[in-house]
Amino acid sequence: MEILLEDLYKTDINLEKFHFRKLFLEDLSYQINGISQSGKTKLVKNYLLGLKKSSYIYIDCRDLRIDVEELNKTLSIFCNKYKINTLVLDNYIEDIQIINVPQLIICSELHHKIDFLTSVKLYPLDYEEFLAYEHKYDSTALNHFFKLGGFPSMHKISNDERVVYIQKILRHALSAMELDILIFCTKMMAQKISPYSVYERLRHTKKISKDKLYKSFESLSEKGYIHQLQKVNHPKAIRKIYLCDISLKSALTIDKNFSKLFENMIYLELLKSDKECFYDDGIDFYLPQSDEVILGMPFADERTLFKKMEAIEAFLFTYQVKKVITITMSTEGSMSHPISRVEMIPFDIWAIGD
Known part of the structure; x- marks a missing residue:
C-alpha cells in the first residue's frame, strides 16, 4: 500500500479549464457533500493546485487498487513521513479511518458525522x-x-x-x-x-x-x-x-x-440561496423571513396574474405578505394590490438579481 501512496503522492493533478463556483475553499478541514457530477472533485483539485506540490496527497477512495485495511495501517505513517499538510479523501467511505493531519478534506454524497470538519454542500x-x-x-x-x-x-x-x-x-x-x-x-x-x-x-x-x-x-x-x-x-x-x-x-x-x-x-x-421556504395550496413558494410569495408563471400576463392574485388573496391577508414576485420567461411589469407589492420578473433577471 505504501507503494501506491507514493505513486499517488508523485502524480501531478491534471485539471482542464476551471470555472469558479460560489463556494471557495480556505485552509480549513472540510466535508464536501453533493450528488455525483456536482463538481466536488474539480473544486478540490483546483484548490490543491494552489498549494505546494509536496504538501498534499489526493486519494480517490474508489480506486480498485486500495485495500482499506492496509490503507488504515499505513496512511498515518505515510503522512507523517512526507509531512503531508493536506489530505484529500475523495469519494470517502466510512471504513477508512480518519487520521490527524493539519488539513483534511473529504468528499462524499452522504454526510458523515465528523465533528471537526466544516460541512459544505455543493449543488449543481x-x-x-x-x-x-x-x-x-x-x-x-x-x-x-x-x-x-x-x-x-x-x-x-x-x-x-x-x-x-x-x-x-x-x-x-x-x-x-x-x-x-x-x-x-x-x-x-x-x-x-x-x-x-x-x-x-x-x-x-x-x-x-x-x-x-x-x-x-x-x-x-x-x-x-x-x-x-x-x-x-x-x-x-x-x-x-x-x-x-x-x-x-x-x-x-x-x-x-x-x-x-x-x-x-x-x-x-x-435552495442554493439558503432561503427558508414552504408551499401552500395555490402558493408555489412562501418565504416567511421576508414576508414574500414567489410564483412560477412562465407565460403570465397582467390578466392571468390578476386572476391568480384573486385566488390567493386569503393567503396574502392571513400571512400579511408584503411582496409577491411572479417569475416569468420574459414578461416584466407590476400591479397594485391592497397589501402586497406585486411584480413580474423574468427568470434570468431574478436569478442573478441578488
Whole structure:
C-alpha cells in the first residue's frame, strides 16, 4: 500500500479549464457533500493546485487498487513521513479511518458525522454559475440552461449523447431501487407525493419491500437527488418533490410539463440561496423571513396574474405578505394590490438579481 501512496503522492493533478463556483475553499478541514457530477472533485483539485506540490496527497477512495485495511495501517505513517499538510479523501467511505493531519478534506454524497470538519454542500450549477460557461449572456443562455441543466460536465457532451450520459451517471451512483424511485419522482416533479404513494405505484410492476423502498427514498433525499418542500404550518402534510437538476426530466421520462420544470428551476435557485421556504395550496413558494410569495408563471400576463392574485388573496391577508414576485420567461411589469407589492420578473433577471 505504501507503494501506491507514493505513486499517488508523485502524480501531478491534471485539471482542464476551471470555472469558479460560489463556494471557495480556505485552509480549513472540510466535508464536501453533493450528488455525483456536482463538481466536488474539480473544486478540490483546483484548490490543491494552489498549494505546494509536496504538501498534499489526493486519494480517490474508489480506486480498485486500495485495500482499506492496509490503507488504515499505513496512511498515518505515510503522512507523517512526507509531512503531508493536506489530505484529500475523495469519494470517502466510512471504513477508512480518519487520521490527524493539519488539513483534511473529504468528499462524499452522504454526510458523515465528523465533528471537526466544516460541512459544505455543493449543488449543481445555479443559473449565475452556468453563465460562466456561456459565450454570450442573452436569451440564448437561458434556453441553453433549460437544455443542459446544472451538471458542469454537460457542456462537453454532444447533444445526441446527453440523455444516455445522465442515465449512466445515475446507474453508477444509485441502487436499482433508488433509480426506480427517482424515475417516478421525475414524472411527479413539483407535485405532492409521499413514500407511500411511491410504494403503491411501484408495487404493481415490481416486487418490492415497503421498508426497503422507504429507506431508499430517504437515502435519495439525504444524498440530495430529490428535495422535499414542506407545507406551511403543516409539517405532517404530504410534501412536494423537486429534482436535484432539471436535466433529469428529459433524461428519465418523455413526459412534458414546462410549467413544472420551470417551478423546479425556481426552487433550485431558492435552495442554493439558503432561503427558508414552504408551499401552500395555490402558493408555489412562501418565504416567511421576508414576508414574500414567489410564483412560477412562465407565460403570465397582467390578466392571468390578476386572476391568480384573486385566488390567493386569503393567503396574502392571513400571512400579511408584503411582496409577491411572479417569475416569468420574459414578461416584466407590476400591479397594485391592497397589501402586497406585486411584480413580474423574468427568470434570468431574478436569478442573478441578488
